[in-house]
Amino acid sequence: MSGNTISTTNAEWWRNSVIYQIYPRSFCDANGDGIGDLPGITQKLDYVKSIGVDAIWISPFFKSPMADFGYDVSDYRDVDPLFGNLEDFDRLIEAAHERGLKIIIDQILSHSSDQHPWFEESRSSRDNAKADWYVWADPKPDGSAPNNWMSNFGGSAWRWCTRRRQYYLTNFLKEQPDLNLHNPEVQEQLLADMKFWLDRGVDGFRLDAINHAFHNRSLQDNPARPLELDEKGLPPVNTYHYQWHIYDKSQPENLVFLQRVRELLDQYPETVTVGEVGDDNTHKIMADYTTENRLHMAYSFDLLSEDCSAEFLRETLRKNQRVINEGWPCWSISNHDVPRPMSRWNKGFDSEQAFARVPLFLLMQLSLRGSVCLYQGEELGLEEAEIAFEDLQDPYGINLWPEFKGRDGCRTPMPWVNHGEINAGFSKVKPWLPVPEEHHHKAVSVQEDDQNSMLNRFRTLLDWHRQWPGLAKAEQEVVDTGNDLLVFYRRTDTEEFFVALNLGKNDEALAVPAEFADAEDITPAMFGGAVADGQLTLPVAGARVLKRSV
Template sequence: MSGNQITNQNGEWWRNGVIYQIYPRSFCDANGDGIGDLPGICQKLDYVKSLGVDAIWISPFFKSPMADFGYDVSDYRDVDPIFGNLEDFDRVIEGAHERGIRVIIDQILSHTSDQHPWFEESRQNRENPKADWYVWADAKEDGSAPNNWMSNFGGSAWRWCTRRRQYYLTNFLKEQPDLNLHIPDVQEQLLADLRFWLDRGVDGFRLDAINHAFHNQSLQDNPARPVKLDKNGLPPVNSYEYQWHIHDKSQPENLVFLQRVRALMEEYPGTMTVGEVGDDNTHKIMAEYTTDQRLHMAYSFDLLSEDCSAQFLRDTLEKNRQVIEKGWPCWSISNHDVPRSFSRWNRGFERETAMARAPLFLLMQLMLRGSVCLYQGEELGLPEADVAFEDLQDPYGINLWPEFKGRDGCRTPMPWFNGGEINAGFSKVKPWLPVADEHYHLAVSVQEDDQHSMLNRFRDLLQWHSNLNPALATAAQTIIETGNDLMVFERTSDKEGYFVALNLGSDAASFTLPAQYQGSEDITPEGFGGSVSGNTVELPVAGARVFRNS
C-alpha cells in the first residue's frame, strides 16, 4: 500500500463526510489549451481546502478518445495527455493529502471505449483470446437486433459489427461497448486495474453506472413501461424511458462481484467506494448494494430530479429510510449529468430568493442521514448555462436537440476571476465550452471578500457541520409529515437529538415545536431567517431552524 494515503484513525470517515466533485475539463486550465487538467487541480487545492470538504472526486482523466469526455476509457492505467500524465496525478495525490483532503477517482467498469485494445482484439473474429470479453449476440433471423434493449442515450442498445457479423451491446454511446463481466478473466483484469490506482494512493472510487456491469444472459426483451406524458401531453423524448429495465442491468451476479471489490478495498484501510445506481427501483438497489460486504455507499438520481417540493423530498427520503436499513446513501443534488441545482430547484423563484434557497438545500443535505456530494460551482451559486447549439460538445444533447439540450450547461468552465481576465481566469485561450456571461459576476474573486457571499455561506455551513457531535453521522432519521411546504425531520442518537425545519415554500410559515424540543438549544447556523417565540417558530421564505437537545 502506498505511504501517500492519509493516516486514518476512523475507517469510516466517509459517513456524513462531504465530497467535492471536480470535473477536470472545466476546473482549471494550467497549460493553456482550453481544457482543464491535473496541474490545474493542483493549483487550486488551497481553494478546495478552504471549502472545508473531506474529499475530492475527480471525474475521468484516463486515456480516451473523448467520445463521452473520458467515460469511454481506452487505457485504465494511464492519463490522457490533455490532462497531463501519471506524475501529474501523483502530485495531485500528494498535494491533496498534505492538506488533509482525500482523493476519489471515477472507475468505469461496465464498458470501455471502442478504441480500447481489448475491444479492437475482440471485434476481429469470434475465436481470439478476448472474443468473449464484450457482450456479443447474433442477429435475429430478419437481421434485426437481438432484443428490444434501449441505450440510455436513446435508440437501440445494439450496434452491428461487420467483421464478426454480430451485434455488440452499448448501454450508452455506440463508441462505448459493454464489457462481459460474466467472464472471470474480465473481472480479474478490472480488479487488477483498481489495485493499480490504490497502490498509487487513491482513497476511493466512484463507480460509474455500476449496476450496468452485468446483463441477463438470456437476452430477454424488457417489458414495456406505461408512457408518462409531460406537462404538454407529450411522451418522453428518450426512448429509454419506454420500458422497464429488468434484464439489461441490476442483475444478481453484480452483488457477487461487488463483494470481490469490497474484499480488495479491505486490503487498503480507510478507502471507500460510492456507486452510481440509476434504476427503476433505486432504493431497493441502494439497499442491496450498500452492505458491509459490498459498496460503502451509493447515490441515485432521486435528488437529481426536477421536483424539489417538500412533499417529494418527504416521500423520497421516507422510501429510502424504509428500505435501506443499515445501508448508506450519498446525497447529491447536482453533478455533471443534470442541469445545475440552482436553476433546476429554483424554477419560479426570483433570483434573490433563489440565492437564499441554495444554502437551505445544503443545510438539508448536511443534516440528512448519509454523506454529501457537492459539484464544483455549487458553492458559487452558478445557474445552468445556456449553451448555443453551435457550441455544444455533448453527443447526448446533439442527438436529442432541441427538446433536450444535453449536459453542457452544467459543464461550462469554473469562473475564477472577474476583473479583465479573459474566460474568467479559467484559461488564456478559447475554452472547450464558453464561460457563461452570467457566471463572471459570480467568480471566486468576486465572492472571496464578501462575508455574505454564497461562497462564504457554504464555507460557514461546512464549518458548522464539522463542529457537530460525530454521533450525528449514525443517528436515526425520522421524516415528519407536515402536509405543507415545510421540510421537517429529526435525527436522534443515544446522546442527543436534532430537530430540523426548512421552509421550501413561497410563503412564510410557522409551526409549534414538539414537546421534546421545547426549551432545547437553537443551533441554527447564521444567515437563516426565523424567530422563536415561546414554542412557536416563524420561518420566512428560505428560512430554517435547527434545535438540539441532549
C-alpha cells in the same frame, strides 16, 4: 436502527463526509490549451481545502478518444495527454494528502471505449482470446437486434459489427461497448486495474453506472412501461424511458462482484467506494449495494430530478429510510449530468429567494443521514448556462436537440476571477466550452472577501457541520407536515436534533414538539426563522435546527 452503532473512526472517515466533485476539463487550465488538467487541480487545492470538504472526486482523466469526455476509456492505467501524465497525477495525490484531502477517482467498470485494445481484438473474430470480453449476440432471423433494449442516450442499445456478423451491446454511446463481466477474466482485469491506482495512493473510487455492470444472459425483452406525458401531452423524448429496465441492468450477479471489489479495497486501509445507481427501484438497490460488505455508500438520481417539493423529498427520504437499514446513502443534488440546482430547483422564485434557497439545499444535505457530494461551482451559486447549438460538445444533447439540450450547461468552466481576466481566469485561450457572461460576476475572486457571498455561506455551513459530529450516527425520522416544510428528527442515545426547512413560496408555521421547548437553537445565522410561545415560524428559505440532550 443500526445508526446507533456506527463508528466514526478514521477508517470510516467517509461517514458524514463531504465530497467535492471536480470535472477536470472545466476546473483549471494550467497548460493553456483551453482544457482543464491535473496540474490545474493541483494549483487550486488550497481553494478546495478552504471550502471545508473532506475529499475530492475527480471525473475521468484516463486515456480516451473522448467520445463521452473520458467515460469511454481506451487505457485504464494511463492519463490522457489532455490532462497531463502519471507524474502529474502522483504530484496531485501527494499535494492533496499534504492538505488532508482524500482523492477519489472515477472508475468505469461496465464499458470501455471501442478503441480500447480489448475491444479491437474482441471484434476481430469470434474465436480470439478476448472474443467473450464484451456482450455479443446474434441477430434475429430477420437481421434485427437481439432484443428491444434501449441505450441510455436513446435508440437501440445494439450495434452491428460486420466482422463478427453479430451485435454488441452499448448501454450508452455506440463508442462505448459493454464489457462482459460474466467472464471471470474480465473481472480479474478490472480488479487489477483498480489495484494499479490504489497502489498509486488513491483513497477510493466513484463507480460509474455500477448497476449496469451485468446484463441478464437470457437477453429477454424489457417490458413496456406506462408513458408519462410531458406538459405538451407528448411522450418522452428519450426512448430509454419507454421500458422497465428489468434485464439490462441491476442483476444479482453484481452483488457478488461488488463483494470482490470490497475485498480489494479492504486491503488498503481508509479507502472507500461510492456507487452511482440509476434504476426504477433505486432505494432497494442502494440498500443491497451498501450492505453485506459491498460498497461503502451509493447515490441515486432521485435528488437529481426536477422536483424539490417538500412532499417529494419527504417521500424520497421515507423510501430510503424504509429499506436502507445499515446501508449508507450519499446525497447528491448536482453533478456533471444534470442542470445546476440554482436553476433546476428555483423555478418560480425571484433572484433573492433563489440565492437564499441554495444554502438551504446544502443545510438539508448536511443534516440528513448519509454523506454529501458537492459539484464544482455549486458553492458559487452558478446558474445553468445556455449554450448555443454551434457550441455544444455533448453528443447526448446533439443527438436529442432541441427538446433536450444535453449536459454542457452544467459543465462550463469554473470562473476564478472577474471581467478583468479573459475567460474568467480559467484559461488564456478559448476554452472547450464558453464561460457564460453571467458567471463572471460570481467568480471566486469576487466572492472571497464578501462575507455574505454564496461561497462564504457554503464555508460557514461546512464549518457548522463539523461542530455536530452526532449527526453522523443518528437515526432519522421524517415528519409529515402536509405543507411546504421538510421536517425530520435525528436521534442518538445521547442527543436529538429537530430540523425544519421551508421549501415553499410562502411563510410557514409549525408547533414545536413539546420535548424541544427548551432545546438549544443551533441554526446557522444565515437562515431566517423564529421560535416563540411554542410556535416555529419560517419565512421563505428559512430554517431551524434545534438540539437537546437525552
